[in-house]
Structures are given as structure tokens and as C-alpha cells.
Amino acid sequence: MPRVPRPAVVTAAVLAFGLLATAPATGDEPNVSAPRVVAHFDLARGxxxxxxxxxxxxxxxxxxSNARQVVNVTRxxxxxxxxxLPAVANPHTPVVGAAVVLGIARAQNGTLFVNYATGTAATGIWRIPAGGGKPRQIAQxxxxxxxxxxxxxxxxxVLYAADSVLGTIWRVPRSGGTPRAWATGxxxxxxxxxxxxxxxxxxxxxxxxxxWVSNTNAGTLMRIRVRQNGSACAIETRATRLYAIDDFGFVERHRDTALxxxxxxxxxxxxRPDGTHRVVLTSKDGLSNPTSVAVRGRTVYVPGAAYFTQRDPNLLLARVHLRDRG
Structure with missing residues (x-):
């Protein structure tokens, strides 16, 4: 979620204080520890x-996002x-006004796909060859x-893209083509x-x-099952009162437990799968407006964009202590 003015989140903050659902850790759930920042980035360079x-x-x-780049960062x-991503003359991007690169997905063969928001015809899904190279738009x-x-x-x-302004999840063939509004509401x-x-x-x-999709303004995490024919089932709200939620990742071997x-x-x-939640990392651990989470085995990765703090955008790694639930 690229930077928006600080007053824009005040309403959500007022609603969130005192409402955040919390619960103590239980003996059979994973825990997160040993956070460390492995890379620091430069706001002045976007x-x-x-x-x-x-x-x-x-x-x-x-x-x-602001540099319009995709980078690889080692551990x-x-x-x-x-x-x-190519520069765009006179971008009119909703929310931010500038051309920004947002979501990313990786195929097993190494191909990368990214969302590019510009307010122009360049808005859409772009493909990047495995190992890097010239990006090409595959869906508008x-x-x-x-x-x-x-x-x-x-x-x-197929690819799924969440549209934050139009309230739509788009579905696009992996090879590219015409997008279809897969879920709305x-x-x-x-x-x-x-x-x-x-x-x-x-x-x-x-x-x-x-x-699975989050709604930042609503503070919710939702699930939409995919039918055998590829269509969307009804939207299920799985967790609420998640103030300014952005992206997320799932903990391996713990089914629907998400960070x-x-x-x-x-x-x-x-x-947790029942919708209760607790904070496991904070700014004291080095977070600076985290925007997404990925989990691989016992390692959790958290990029921090510093959109509001304007201090120390970074990549933080931590350890997930797993307990097998069968």
C-alpha cells in the first residue's frame, strides 16, 4: 500500500484502538522470534x-513501488x-498520483509477474523473464x-489481482489476455x-x-474458495479488527494460520484459523510500516516500506518456531 497522507488513516486508527482482538499464545501454535534487519534501502531513490x-x-x-523496480535481495x-517498469508520462494513478509497481507473483519456472498502476493504458499485469530482463505487459x-x-x-x-479502488478481484490467464471480474462486492x-x-x-x-484477500479500510481478512469450474464461491470473512492490514503470508504446516x-x-x-490474533512483531523489532509477509520453512520475511514513518525502509527476517499440528 503506497504512501497516503497520515490523516487518511486517523479514522481507522480511532476504530482500532481498544478493539483489536487479542488472545494469549496457545501451546500448539507457532511463535516468532529473533528478528533482524538484513537490508536497508534508500527512500530518496524510491x-x-x-x-x-x-x-x-x-x-x-x-x-x-516508487522506484518502479523489481529487485532481488539475498539473505x-x-x-x-x-x-x-517503463516511465509513464503524466500518470493519473488513483490514491497516489504516481506510477507504482505493487504486487508480485513468481511461477515455478522463475517467471515473475507484477502489477503496475499508472492511471493510463500501462496499468495492468506485466511479465518479467526468469532471472530478470525487459518487462512486458500481458494484461491491461x-x-x-x-x-x-x-x-x-x-x-x-491463472493470475488473480486485487483492485483496491474498484473493489474487484480480476482473473487473467497466466499467458495474458483479457481480464475478467472474478469477485466483486x-x-x-x-x-x-x-x-x-x-x-x-x-x-x-x-x-x-x-x-485470500485483505481489505485495508475494513480491517478484514477474507477467503474465497474456487469452485471446480473456476468460479468464485461466496466471500467469507475470516478475521476482523486488523487495523490497516496490507498483505500477508501463511505459516507452513499450520493450515490457515497467517502472518x-x-x-x-x-x-x-x-x-489464527478462528479469527483471533495477536501481535508478534513491532517497530521495536525493526519494522517500518510493513507491507507484506512471506514464510519459507522456519523463516519469515517482512518488507517495510516506511510510507508513514519515512525512516529506514528495510527487509526484516525472523524465525518461526513450528509445532506440527498434523
């Missing part, structure tokens, strides 16, 4: 890490640019929208009347044959 996909070697592919913090999405989270269903060969729509704060459907993951980025409060929360 290096605000927005979204993340993991490589087999444990390195992270990040989108730098030791070494960074190299994989691609730069409405320039009046704000394509944010992105996920790939390898088995069906009030649960996906923005709630804030301020144009610079209208952020509805945001983070998106494909998990256990369902599309979610709460960007406004610089926190990461663990959301």
Missing part, C-alpha cells in the same frame, strides 16, 4: 519495498535490480483502478471517503484452493 516473492535459494524478489542483504486493467495484491494459481494457469470495496485513503481489497494470496502486515501501526500479527 526504494520502498511493497511486495515479496521468494526464490528457491531463499532470496527475496521485492517490488520497489545476506545483497541487492540487484531485475527489472524497471482499468486505468481508473489500483491493482495491488497479485497471486498465481499454477494448476489452473461490498466486502472488497474501500470504506474511506477520502480519495487518498480509499484502499479496499489489497493483499492477496492463493492458499489451499482459495483466494499479516499491519502497515499503519508497524506491526505483524498472527491470525
Amino acid at each position: 526504494e520502498s519495498p511493497e511486495n515479496i516473492a521468494l526464490e528457491p535459494d531463499g532470496s527475496a524478489d521485492l517490488t520497489f 545476506q542483504g545483497r541487492t540487484r535490480v531485475l527489472a524497471t 486493467l482499468p486505468p481508473t483502478g489500483f491493482p495491488n495484491g497479485l497471486a498465481l494459481d499454477e494448476r489452473r494457469g 461490498a466486502a472488497l470495496e474501500p470504506r474511506n471517503p477520502r480519495p487518498a485513503a480509499r484502499v479496499g481489497a489489497n493483499g492477496l494470496r492463493f492458499h489451499r484452493d482459495a483466494v 499479516v502486515a499491519l502497515t499503519g501501526g508497524s506491526e505483524v500479527a498472527m491470525v
